[in-house]
Amino acid sequence: MTNLTHFRTPLRHTPFHPRTASANRLNRWGPWAGCMTSLCYGDVDMEYTAIRNAASVYDLCPMVKYRVTGPDAADYLNRLMIRNAAKLPVGGVHYTAWCDDDGKLLDDGTLFRHGPEDYLICCQERHLPWLLDSAQGFDVQVAEITEEIAALSLQGPCSASVLAAAGLDVSALKPFRMARFPFAGGEITISRTGFTGDLGYELWMTPDQALPFWDHLFAAGAPWGIRPIGTDALDLARIEAGFIITNMDFVPAHQALREDRPRSPLEMGLGWMIDWEKGNFTGRRALLAEKAQGSEWALVGLDVPGNVSAEGSILYHDKKHEAGFVTAAAWSPALKASVAIAQVKARHAGGDNLWVEIYALRELQYVKLMLPVRVVERPFYNPARRRAMPPERV
Amino acid sequence: MTYDAVIVGAGHNGLVTACYLARAGMKVCVVEKNDWIGGAAVSRELYPGFTYSNCSYVSSLFRPEIMRDLELSKHGLQILPYEGGAVFQQGGGYLGMFRDHDANRREFARHSRRDAEAYDIYARDILRFCRFIRPMLMRTPPDPSSFRPRDLAELMWLARQMGALSEGQRAEMVRFWTMSISDYLDEYFESPVIKGYLAVSAIIGTALGPMSPGSAYVLLHHYMGDVDGNVGAWGFARGGMGAITRALTASLQAAGGEVRTGSGVDRIAVRDGRATGVVLANGDEIAGRRVISNMDVKRTFLKHVEEKELPGDFVRRVKAFKIRGSSGKLNIALDAAPVFPALPEGAPMIRGDLHFTDSIERMERGYDDWKAGHYSRDPFQDVMIPTMIDPTMTPPGKHFMSCFVQYAPPKIEGRAWTDADRDGFRDTCLNQIESYSPGFKDRVLHVEVRTPRELEAEVGLTEGNIFQGELTFDQLLFNRPVPGYAQYRSPIRDLWMCGSSTHPGGGVMGAPGRNAAAEVLREAKLKPTMSDAYAVL
Numbered sequence: 001m002t003n004l005t006h007f008r009t010p011l012r013h014t015p016f017h018p019r020t021a022s023a024n025r026l027n028r029w030g031p032w033a034g035c036m037t038s039l040c041y042g043d044v045d046m047e048y049t050a051i052r053n054a055a056s057v058y059d060l061c062p063m064v065k066y067r068v069t070g071p072d073a074a075d076y077l078n079r080l081m082i083r084n085a086a087k088l089p090v091g092g093v094h095y096t097a098w099c100d101d102d103g104k105l106l107d108d109g110t111l112f113r114h115g116p117e118d119y120l121i122c123c124q125e126r127h128l129p130w131l132l133d134s135a136q137g138f139d140v141q142v143a144e145i146t147e148e149i150a151a152l153s154l155q156g157p158c159s160a161s162v163l164a165a166a167g168l169d170v171s172a173l174k175p176f177r178m179a180r181f182p183f184a185g186g187e188i189t190i191s192r193t194g195f196t197g198d199l200g201y202e203l204w205m206t207p208d209q210a211l212p213f214w215d216h217l218f219a220a221g222a223p224w225g226i227r228p229i230g231t232d233a234l235d236l237a238r239i240e241a242g243f244i245i246t247n248m249d250f251v252p253a254h255q256a257l258r259e260d261r262p263r264s265p266l267e268m269g270l271g272w273m274i275d276w277e278k279g280n281f282t283g284r285r286a287l288l289a290e291k292a293q294g295s296e297w298a299l300v301g302l303d304v305p306g307n308v309s310a311e312g313s314i315l316y317h318d319k320k321h322e323a324g325f326v327t328a329a330a331w332s333p334a335l336k337a338s339v340a341i342a343q344v345k346a347r348h349a350g351g352d353n354l355w356v357e358i359y360a361l362r363e364l365q366y367v368k369l370m371l372p373v374r375v376v377e378r379p380f381y382n383p384a385r386r387r388a389m390p391p392e393r394v
Numbered sequence: 395m396t397y398d399a400v401i402v403g404a405g406h407n408g409l410v411t412a413c414y415l416a417r418a419g420m421k422v423c424v425v426e427k428n429d430w431i432g433g434a435a436v437s438r439e440l441y442p443g444f445t446y447s448n449c450s451y452v453s454s455l456f457r458p459e460i461m462r463d464l465e466l467s468k469h470g471l472q473i474l475p476y477e478g479g480a481v482f483q484q485g486g487g488y489l490g491m492f493r494d495h496d497a498n499r500r501e502f503a504r505h506s507r508r509d510a511e512a513y514d515i516y517a518r519d520i521l522r523f524c525r526f527i528r529p530m531l532m533r534t535p536p537d538p539s540s541f542r543p544r545d546l547a548e549l550m551w552l553a554r555q556m557g558a559l560s561e562g563q564r565a566e567m568v569r570f571w572t573m574s575i576s577d578y579l580d581e582y583f584e585s586p587v588i589k590g591y592l593a594v595s596a597i598i599g600t601a602l603g604p605m606s607p608g609s610a611y612v613l614l615h616h617y618m619g620d621v622d623g624n625v626g627a628w629g630f631a632r633g634g635m636g637a638i639t640r641a642l643t644a645s646l647q648a649a650g651g652e653v654r655t656g657s658g659v660d661r662i663a664v665r666d667g668r669a670t671g672v673v674l675a676n677g678d679e680i681a682g683r684r685v686i687s688n689m690d691v692k693r694t695f696l697k698h699v700e701e702k703e704l705p706g707d708f709v710r711r712v713k714a715f716k717i718r719g720s721s722g723k724l725n726i727a728l729d730a731a732p733v734f735p736a737l738p739e740g741a742p743m744i745r746g747d748l749h750f751t752d753s754i755e756r757m758e759r760g761y762d763d764w765k766a767g768h769y770s771r772d773p774f775q776d777v778m779i780p781t782m783i784d785p786t787m788t789p790p791g792k793h794f795m796s797c798f799v800q801y802a803p804p805k806i807e808g809r810a811w812t813d814a815d816r817d818g819f820r821d822t823c824l825n826q827i828e829s830y831s832p833g834f835k836d837r838v839l840h841v842e843v844r845t846p847r848e849l850e851a852e853v854g855l856t857e858g859n860i861f862q863g864e865l866t867f868d869q870l871l872f873n874r875p876v877p878g879y880a881q882y883r884s885p886i887r888d889l890w891m892c893g894s895s896t897h898p899g900g901g902v903m904g905a906p907g908r909n910a911a912a913e914v915l916r917e918a919k920l921k922p923t924m925s926d927a928y929a930v931l
């Protein structure tokens with residue numbers, strides 16, 4: 001007999017659960033990476049508004065985290081990932097991705113450099129076998145440390161003001177930089193990063209700091225209307241920001257059942273990350289060939305006329321021939337526009353004569369709409385305060 | 395130099411017109427008499443560190459099609475939804491409104507189980523009317539006496555809209571347009587406080603009481619907007635309502651348009667029956683191929699155009715246009731959030747609108763005072779604290795309170811308002827709030843008081859009417875502002891109208907300005923880049 005009870009609570013509670021559970025008025029939960037996460041605390045519109053207007057708090061604990069340490073850490077990550085991890089300075093963060101040998105994406109994520117030989121990978125999917133196998137021949141240690149870190153994402157135009165009120169002066173922290181700050185006799189790490197396309201910070205701590213920090217943050221943020229937000233609100237903000245999510249906007253190569261599903265970084269609009277000069281990296285040869293021959297697919301941002309979201313819609317060229325499909329779409333409250341992220345066959349990336357077929361639900365009955373779409377830049381929504389230095393204080 | 399268009403007034407409609415014209419390639423200049431822009435969509439800092447929404451204070455009507463066409467998001471505009479509200483009852487109770495449907499139903503059921511369930515039927519019926527009226531907002535009304543193909547086509551379109559309704563619905567619609575809100579609500583509800591709450595939208599900005607026939611339509615006018623598809627919902631403009639006109643100005647300047655503030659138009663220049671430009675109060679002359687007035691119809695034609703240029707019948711009709719003021723406003727800087735002991739701890743209603751008028755009868759008594767030429771002694775107030783949601787208008791922990799007040803007549807017992815009248819009006823309002831929020835007055839740092847006198851003097855709203863003319867059925871659609879001139883044109887060639895005096899009327903909606911631009915561009919044979927009206931889902 002063991003004390004095994006996982007089958008009674010298949011979803012792990014994050015260290016913030018006592019607080020998120022009491023705030024979740026609707027009991028609307030969903031699974032994310034094996035954790036119980038709030039989809040909505042009570043009012044998705046007000047939660048979304050907190051992101052764009054005030055200060056929002058999202059429980060980031062379920063993010064999968066791997067620590068990479070050792071003398072060869074930078075070399076190892078440079079082999080593994082498409083961006084140049086050696087150029088990332090200590091105290092820096094960057095958005096990156098990694099591929100299989102065919103140059104197809106396995107995942108994207110953020111890479112934090114805590115020390116010359118100490119990195120943290122934060123991502124959506126689980127990759128331990130791949131990371132360990134790739135480490136052969138490198139003097140590195142790779143450890144899965146997801147549960148050792150508790151993290152919150154504090155996003156919104158008032159986030160710097162809230163942190164200041166909490167005694168954490170982040171005014172010198174530039175976008176994609178991190179620093180350590182004292183908290184209650186210990187320390188926490190704050191990075192100016194996020195998934196909303198707005199001013200925001202991610203706050204990293206140990207699980208035992210989680211509840212005291214939550215209470216401290218919410219007390220300090222009250223005058224700015226700080227509010228916990230669920231995944232529904234965050235998803236809306238990330239679409240406005242034009243960010244993609246593994247398994248929502250593309251299928252990672254390690255999980256694809258159908259061979260035509262995986263996509264390369266070039267096909268997902270991540271070509272800008274690739275450092276062709278840094279030497280060999282996994283997928284390089286395949287990506288070079290793709291660059292020479294041209295990609296099959298392209299990721300585009302779309303402006304859809306009217307006010308109906310194009311979620312799950314199919315795209316057509318000249319209203320007749322299938323040209324691609326929408327992976328994420330929403331009515332954007334910030335832009336007052338209907339926007340979509342879509343995969344299209346590369347020859348349609350210019351958007352000429354491109355149409356979307358939307359099934360609009362009107363009281364149990366679908367109405368079919370065929371609308372001309374326009375290819376537009378991502379991010380769709382890109383306020384100056386996202387990058388402003390010093391950060392906006394409200 | 396000669397502009398393609400000179401627009402008189404930097405209200406939001408004037409700016410909307412200017413933006414569309416500039417984007418179509420016209421050289422435009424907006425002339426504003428005040429040192430600031432915005433008209434009744436304005437935010438000024440009258441107390442250090444506090445930004446007010448000096449006139450309009452909430453947004454719902456402003457058409458998302460316009461925000462999108464003119465890229466107002468890129469120019470900084472954000473609309474924030476707010477949370478519910480409450481009516482305080484005499485004797486300590488309250489009725490709360492919540493965004494959550496179930497919370498709302500349970501709250502209504504505390505007052506009447508029947509009303510709680512009736513509310514869904516009522517909401518459905520109102521939404522039906524909204525679906526009918528919405529498509530008309532962004533179209534030029536047809537001239538029913540004309541035989542031009544476009545007018546005939548538009549009349550046919552109107553007839554088809556009516557024809558699409560069942561006979562029962564048509565009858566309902568006509569009843570609704572002509573009824574009083576009091577009678578209409580009686581058909582659904584029994585609780586006085588629920589009726590008192592729902593009647594509010596029927597009197598805002600209107601010189602009618604809740605028992606006056608025609609008030610039901612005014613309610614619809616306030617319900618036909620939306621915030622991101624939530625029909626009937628209202629929100630704040632982040633940074634105050636002036637953020638709307640600031641974003642419009644930025645959009646206009648990005649398109650090459652100009653705005654001149656600080657000296658108003660004294661006279662619209664007319665030569666050989668055509669408008670040729672404007673003469674400013676400071677003597678400057680600005681030449682334009684056309685002049686488009688954002689001022690109300692009375693101000694435009696009775697104050698700034700020589701009467702000899704106009705047909706007598708037109709002048710008579712303009713004089714008869716009803717534009718009676720009925721509202722006032724208090725803008726208050728608060729040192730701390732007010733406390734309303736009737737509300738439960740942590741209740742979200744404080745982030746919505748707060749009312750003290752707990753029955754239709756009380757509201758009607760307030761109107762009785764207006765009829766007698768006095769401001770209401772027990773006024774209706776729509777109290778909002780935008781800073782409960784918008785962090786940008788005051789320092790943290792401080793608040794801006796906006797109190798919209800009815801009724802306030804254009805004249806006190808037939809004579810002009812005096813400063814003493816204004817102070818009496820102010821104290822009446824402040825005392826009412828104090829009686830529901832003890833200690834409120836001690837938190838007041840500054841009050842801006844606006845009676846119809848100030849509204850007329852500052853914003854140029856004749857008689858202080860907030861909608862540039864009443865929204866009664868006789869003054870709507872092809873009769874707005876006057877029969878024969880609902881297509882944004884006037885009897886003088888090249889003199890146009892684009893303000894709220896025109897179809898579809900007042901509120902920060904932008905539709906008059908957009909429709910006027912569409913007509914101007916059509917006549918100039920330029921193609922506007924303009925979205926069609928969105929569907930009501």
Ligand SMILES: Cc1cc2nc3c(=O)[nH]c(=O)nc-3n(C[C@H](O)[C@H](O)[C@H](O)COP(=O)(O)OP(=O)(O)OC[C@H]3O[C@@H](n4cnc5c(N)ncnc54)[C@H](O)[C@@H]3O)c2cc1C
Pocket residue numbers: 402403404405406407408425426427428431432433434435448449450451452453454455657658659660688689690693721722723798849852853854855859860861862892893894895899900901902903
């Ligand atoms: C107190 C108050 C509260 C309101 N609350 C709301 C609300 O919460 N929500 C809502 O949707 N609506 C509200 N309204 C109504 C709404 O604000 C108005 O209907 C709308 O703003 C009118 O816009 P407009 O562009 O048509 O005209 P206006 O805003 O009236 O603009 C006319 C412009 O012309 C200028 N002008 C006048 N004379 C001259 C001249 N001789 N030369 C040059 N310029 C001149 C004026 O200064 C002004 O800028 C409110 C109005 C008031 C007054």
